[in-house]
Amino acid sequence: MALAVDAGTGLPPLSVRAFGRGLKKLVVLMTHYHHDHTQGITMAAHTFAGEEVTMFGPEDHGIGPKQVMERLMVEPLFPVNFEKLAHRFKCKPMKNIGTEVLIIHPTEGVHKIQVSEYNKAQAPGSNGRVCNGKCLLLECLVVLMYRTTHPEQTISYRFIEMPSGKTFVFLTDHESTAALPADLRSHVAGTDLLIADGQYAQKVYEERTAGFGHATPEYCALLAHRTGVKRLGITHHDPNASDEDVDARVAEAKAEAVRLGNQELADNTFGCACYQEIEI
Ligand SMILES: [Zn+2]
Ligand SMILES: [Zn+2]
8 A cells, every 4th residue: 555645746656656566555645635736646657557546635515535536537637537437536535634533554454533542542451452443553554633724624644653653744735823723733742754834935924925824934943843843844835936945945944943942953954855755
């Protein structure tokens, strides 16, 4: 099974590589459905030749992964209408972000359970099993969710690899908030790697782009500093940005970390590049 977050330009090469390794099942966790997060699905190898694509994503006002695929894959924008491929797509809408947890088991597949069941399985004296006893937490990849601040309903995913306990949070399409909400802080807390949306320079944000649903590098650094994040990657670069612009955003995040007295965070802050591979 290959796992992807969103279906942007990274998905087609990931899909080809997964096929090369014999991974025919693809699971895609959608943050939301703005074009910059969906277009790769129309070009991914799994869409045309795979055995099964399972797509999780938010559902808002009756629009979830299935309705979005129907709108993306429609003639003349796509060679066939979605209904011709629908038998290979499992679309799993998520309506209660923050109350559910995804449990990804190497052989039992992906299950959606309640946070209460997850918490119970972690309590002392529990046998650590979830999904009607099918999955032992210690063998799973656990995925927690947080609803970001964005014009559309958008999910940030926190991955916990068991049994190593290594964590990764993908927080994109999230706007700077005046304070750091407690549930956001616990979602990000102590993570080994945080990839966060730092699209806009502070001045641009204040003058033109507040309310667009994206954050500043300074906000990313503050959040990472306050929550004990170990490594911070700045992403969701502005489509009109040059390499120098991206370098400037990363420098702003580093400068903020230094200003906060966190040299270690500054040293471990970087700009995300296309097709970059990061070991956690
Ligand atoms: Zn968006
Ligand atoms: Zn976006």
